[in-house]
Amino acid sequence: MKRIARNTTAIVTCLSMLMPHLVWAEASDEKDFSQRLSQELERKQEQSEKELKRKAEEKKKAAEAKREERKERQEAKREKRKEAQARKAREEDKKAAEAKREERKERQEAKREKRKKAQARKAREEDKKAAEAKREERKERQEAKREKRKEAQARKAREEDKKAAEKARQQERKAAEKRRAERREAEERRAEKRRTRSAAAREAAEAARAPEAAALHSLLGSGSGDVIRQVITDGNSRSSDEDFATSLRDAMSGDRNKRRENESRWRKEERKRQEARDDDDDDNDLTKALLLGLGALAVGSMLNNNRQVALSSPDRVVTTRPDGSQEIVRDDVALLRQPGSNVETERFDDGSSRTVVTRADGSKVVTIRDANMQILRRTLISPDGRTSRLIDDTEDVRPVDIDSLPEPAPVTELGNSMDEEALRAALNREANIDRRFTLGQIRNIPEVRSLVATVDIPAITFDTGSAAIPPGQAEHLSALGRVMEDRIRENPREMYMVEGYTDTVGDSAMNLALSDRRAESVALALTEYFDVPPENLVVQGYGEEFLKTGEAGDVRANRRSSVRRITDLLQTASSE
Numbered sequence: 001m002k003r004i005a006r007n008t009t010a011i012v013t014c015l016s017m018l019m020p021h022l023v024w025a026e027a028s029d030e031k032d033f034s035q036r037l038s039q040e041l042e043r044k045q046e047q048s049e050k051e052l053k054r055k056a057e058e059k060k061k062a063a064e065a066k067r068e069e070r071k072e073r074q075e076a077k078r079e080k081r082k083e084a085q086a087r088k089a090r091e092e093d094k095k096a097a098e099a100k101r102e103e104r105k106e107r108q109e110a111k112r113e114k115r116k117k118a119q120a121r122k123a124r125e126e127d128k129k130a131a132e133a134k135r136e137e138r139k140e141r142q143e144a145k146r147e148k149r150k151e152a153q154a155r156k157a158r159e160e161d162k163k164a165a166e167k168a169r170q171q172e173r174k175a176a177e178k179r180r181a182e183r184r185e186a187e188e189r190r191a192e193k194r195r196t197r198s199a200a201a202r203e204a205a206e207a208a209r210a211p212e213a214a215a216l217h218s219l220l221g222s223g224s225g226d227v228i229r230q231v232i233t234d235g236n237s238r239s240s241d242e243d244f245a246t247s248l249r250d251a252m253s254g255d256r257n258k259r260r261e262n263e264s265r266w267r268k269e270e271r272k273r274q275e276a277r278d279d280d281d282d283d284n285d286l287t288k289a290l291l292l293g294l295g296a297l298a299v300g301s302m303l304n305n306n307r308q309v310a311l312s313s314p315d316r317v318v319t320t321r322p323d324g325s326q327e328i329v330r331d332d333v334a335l336l337r338q339p340g341s342n343v344e345t346e347r348f349d350d351g352s353s354r355t356v357v358t359r360a361d362g363s364k365v366v367t368i369r370d371a372n373m374q375i376l377r378r379t380l381i382s383p384d385g386r387t388s389r390l391i392d393d394t395e396d397v398r399p400v401d402i403d404s405l406p407e408p409a410p411v412t413e414l415g416n417s418m419d420e421e422a423l424r425a426a427l428n429r430e431a432n433i434d435r436r437f438t439l440g441q442i443r444n445i446p447e448v449r450s451l452v453a454t455v456d457i458p459a460i461t462f463d464t465g466s467a468a469i470p471p472g473q474a475e476h477l478s479a480l481g482r483v484m485e486d487r488i489r490e491n492p493r494e495m496y497m498v499e500g501y502t503d504t505v506g507d508s509a510m511n512l513a514l515s516d517r518r519a520e521s522v523a524l525a526l527t528e529y530f531d532v533p534p535e536n537l538v539v540q541g542y543g544e545e546f547l548k549t550g551e552a553g554d555v556r557a558n559r560r561s562s563v564r565r566i567t568d569l570l571q572t573a574s575s576e
Contacts, residue, residue, distance in 0.1 A: 213352035240525035251313035408450030436571035467517035481530025503558035516541025
């Protein structure tokens with residue numbers, strides 16, 4: 001388009017230049033004029049082309065110059081940018097170098113600080129070692145002084161010991177003689193106990209006829225006897241962690257004022273229940289005393305069979321027989337007197353009694369006892385009316401030939417761990433005999449009860465004179481409680497005898513009663529903590545007769561308890 005515009009401009013220019021000549025050409029010869037005009041036009045055109053070419057060349061050069069200028073400007077800009085970038089790079093390099101110098105400086109400073117700290121620590125350690133060395137040195141000097149004083153004291157003590165040696169030997173000889181005398185006395189007492197117990201065993205072994213008791217023949221609820229009713233609460237019952245309210249030492253006292261006071265209370269209670277009777281005998285006195293819980297029997301008074309009261313407390317009576325043997329009379333229903341129960345005891349003219357314990361679930365335990373408070377029969381009546389005979393001493397039995405009895409079962413020592421499986425195996429071991437015995441024979445004849453294994457309970461020991469079991473000790477009965485509860489659940493007629501023992505401190509009658517109390521506490525703990533039914537338990541104390549260690553005096557290991565399963569020995573009727 002630019003070229004067309006230039007050519008058009010050139011033509012217009014030529015025409016404008018030719019216009020004057022056209023006029024001139026009219027006057028000239030047309031031929032010459034045409035020739036000249038043609039030449040002139042050619043010349044003009046050539047000039048115009050040259051001019052246009054020149055201008056185009058100039059314009060091209062100008063454009064080229066502009067391009068060069070623009071290129072130079074761009075190159076200058078690029079150079080400027082490069083210079084700026086180089087300057088920036090140099091500044092960054094400078095900053096990086098400065099940062100490196102600072103970092104190197106900081107590292108060097110840190111190293112210097114570290115060296116300073118190490119030097120300070122080393123100096124402190126050296127100071128500490130120096131101080132320790134000084135202390136050790138001072139300690140050694142003090143120790144040397146003490147050793148010197150000790151040596152002086154030792155020399156003095158040796159001199160004093162030397163002077164007192166003869167006196168000490170004399171005292172030792174006296175003490176040894178005293179210990180030998182105590183051992184002889186203890187051995188004599190044990191031998192005497194064995195002799196007296198043998199007499200009691202012979203009496204139990206010879207018994208064959210079933211006892212007679214009015215309570216056995218009276219219908220339940222007939223009202224033919226004297227009735228005592230009691231509601232058991234926490235306030236009038238004892239728990240295993242409590243001691244008995246009455247001191248056994250006081251129970252042996254011959255204090256006449258105390259005895260008269262007890263007798264007065266007893267008579268007052270008796271008058272409230274029945275009119276005075278002239279035919280009460282000694283056995284009735286025994287029954288009333290324990291049923292009323294007043295300990296009204298006077299120490300030294302005589303009962304039937306020439307038995308003399310050696311100890312009288314509200315819960316137990318110890319009597320001495322003519323041969324010197326002692327026996328304990330207890331209220332075997334005491335274990336059943338659990339809070340929430342209703343207890344109804346019917347007393348008959350011959351001294352026998354029937355006690356019915358009714359529980360909140362409707363179950364009943366009926367216990368019939370003779371005039372000597374010995375259990376004749378115990379029956380469990382379930383809420384649905386089913387009955388299970390647990391104890392039955394009302395049948396005739398064969399006399400016991402002690403010499404022909406099998407060897408005793410071994411005593412099981414389980415240690416404090418009371419391994420449950422070993423305990424289960426020991427208690428469930430069957431007796432090696434084909435006959436049954438009364439509860440009285442099991443209690444009174446050692447050779448009979450020894451036919452079943454006894455399991456010692458070493459985790460339960462008692463304080464001197466105490467029958468209480470702290471809750472912490474009662475927890476150790478958990479394995480025993482589970483084994484007994486499981487067995488009774490399988491067979492509700494299972495029976496266990498819990499036994500108690502004492503050391504040789506104190507009077508033999510007091511120890512017999514105390515051991516029986518301890519057996520009752522263990523049975524209570526099994527009931528309270530592990531739900532072992534109390535009707536499946538009987539208790540028996542043996543006093544100081546069977547020492548575990550054989551050592552006389554205050555020995556905690558002798559103040560212990562044990563348990564044995566007597567189901568295989570006990571004569572009972574079948575479940576009804």
